[in-house]
Amino acid sequence: MRPQWSPLWGLYWREIVRTFRNPFVLLITVVQPFMWLAFFGSSFSEAPASTLEGIFGASNYIQFLLPGVLSTSMLTVGMFGSMSTIQDKRFGFMKRILITPTSKGTVFLTKALGSASRGLVQFPVMVAAALVFGVPFHLSPLQWAAWVGALMLLAIGFCSLFLAITARATDWQTPGVVSNFITMPLMFSSAALFGAKYFPPWMVAISDVNPITFSALLGRSFVLGTTTHWVYLGYLAIFAGLMLAIGFVVSSRWLRVE
Amino acid sequence: MNGPLNGSAIVVKDLSKHYGSGARLVRALDHVTLTIPSGTVFGLLGPNGAGKTTLIKVLTGISEITDGDATVAGFDVRRQSMDVRARIGWVAAEVILDDDFSARENLWFQAKLQSLKGWESRAEDLLKFFSLADRADEKVNQFSTGMRKKLEIALALLHQPLVIFMDEPTIGLDVSTRRMLWDIVTGVHKEFGVTVLLTTHYIEEADALCDRIAIIDQGRILAEGTPSELKSRVRADIVQLETVEPLDAARLSRIPGVQEVRAQGNDWTVRVATADDFLPRLFASVRTDQIRRISVEKPSLETVFLEVTGRRLGQDEPIRDVRRFYAQMQRARR
Ligand SMILES: Nc1ncnc2c1ncn2[C@@H]1O[C@H](COP(=O)(O)OP(=O)(O)OP(=O)(O)O)[C@@H](O)[C@H]1O
C-alpha cells in the first residue's frame, strides 16, 4: 500500500482552508476553552497567594490551568473532527471523494490531521488571553515547540479515537453523545484542572495513564518553570500513533459513505 | 492518460444487490445482466425505486455487490476498484460541490483526488467548454443551478474518464436548463468520446439522448435495445379520428390489420398493425368528407414501457419527483 500523496495533500488543504473561510468554526473552536479560562480560571482569583502556592504551586490559578484547559479542549477538537466527517457524509461529499482512486484510509488520515491542526488555532489565542490575565511566559523556543507538539499529538489521538468510534455514524448527534461518555471521565480524572495531589487512589490510577495528564503536566512544567519529564512526550507519541493505527484500520474497513 | 476502449465499457453479469434481510429484504437489483458498448450514451429508464441509483452505486464501488460480476472500463468492480475509479466520472443527482470554494479550486481539488499532473490546461478548456471561464474564481455558492450542474460535469471529465455516470442529470431543473443539459450530454459525448450511463424517469429524455435504453423496474431489466428497436416491439400504431356522423364500428373492425377499435361519440381510437397500410383502406371504405380530423401515433417509448411493465410511467410521477427533490434539499440543509 503506497501513501497517496496527492489526495492526502488535497484533502488536508481543504480541511485547513475551509476553517479559515468559515469564521464560525474558528469562533466555536476558540470560545469554549476561553470561557474555561475566564470563568473557571477566575474561581480562585480572590484566594490568598500562599494558599494557591500550597495547592497548585503557582500564585495565579490561570497560570496553572492554561496547559490543562488546552489539553482537555483537544477532546472537543476530536468531536468537531467527527462532526465535519459526518457533514461530508450527509452532503454527499464523501461519495465525491470515494468515487476517485482515493482510499478510505487516506480520507481518515486527512480528517484526523486536519481537525487536529484546526484545533491548534486556539493555542495562540489562549496564550494571548492568558497574557491579558497576567500570566507571565518565560519559555525557550524548544519549550514552545514541545508544548505545541504535545498538544498536536494529543489532538491527533483524540481525533482518531472519535473518527474510529463514529466511522459508521451519519447522525449529527452521534459525536455529541460519544463526547458525553468520553469527555467528563477523561477531563476530571486527569491532572488538567487541579492536579492529582488530592485524588482518591482509583482516580490516580486513571490519571496516571490518561494522555491528558501527560500533556497538561508537560505544558505546566514549561509555564511554571519546573522540572520537565520529557518522557511524557514519548507517551503522547505512542498514544497518537496507536490511535492513528486503530482509526486507520477501522475507517479503511468500516467508514460509511453516506 | 487513458487509452481508447474497445468493445464494452460496462459488462454486468447476473448482478444482484440486496438491502436488509429477512422480512425486510429489498432486492434493489435482481439478477441484472447488461452490456454497454463503448462510446454509447446508454439510458436506464425506470420509475422511483427501480434500482437505477443502486446500479450506479454498485458500478462506482460505493456499494458492495451482493452477488454476480461487473466490469467497468475493462476492470473488475470488486477486485480492481481503484483501477475502475481512476477511469470513471460521476455526476450526482443532487449537485455535490464544495460551496466554500471557487470553481477553479473545486477543479484543483478534483485533480488532487485523481492524482493528476499537467491538468491545468484541460481544466481551462473545460471551463471554456462549459462557459464558466469568466466566473471561475467565484465561490460556487453564487452559481446558478445550471452553472453548478455544468461545473459538476466538468469535474467528472477532468481526468479524461472512459465512462461517466450521470444519475438523473436533469432532475429538479427547469425546462430550459433541461434542454441545455441535453445538449451538453450530447456535446460531451461527441467532444470527449466518453461512454455515458445515465438514469432517468423521463421517457422523452431517454428517447432524445440515448443510443441504447434499458427499461428497469423492481430491480430487473425488462427490455433493452435502441429506441427504435424497443418501439418496434410494440407492433401497433394508434390512429385517432373524429368523424362528422356516427360510424359503424363493425365496418372499421373489418378493415384488414385492425387490432382494436374504441369509440367515444364521434372520436375513434383504432389500434392497427401499421398506419401506412390502414389509411388507404380507411379512405376506401369511409368517405373522406366524413372525416373531420385524423392523427397517427407511432409506437413510442411510452407505449413500450406500458407494454413491458404493465404500467404507465404515470402522471403521479412528477409530483413524487418534487417531493423527493424537496426531501433531498431539506436533508442537505440539516
Ligand atoms: N441504503 C438503502 N437501504 C435500504 N434500501 C435501500 C437503500 N438504498 C436503496 N434502497 C432500496 O432499493 C430500491 C432501489 O432504490 P434506488 O435508489 O436504486 O431506486 P432508483 O431507481 O434510483 O429510484 P429513484 O428514481 O427514486 O431515484 C428501493 O426499493 C430502495 O428503497
Ligand SMILES: [Mg+2]
Ligand atoms: Mg435514484
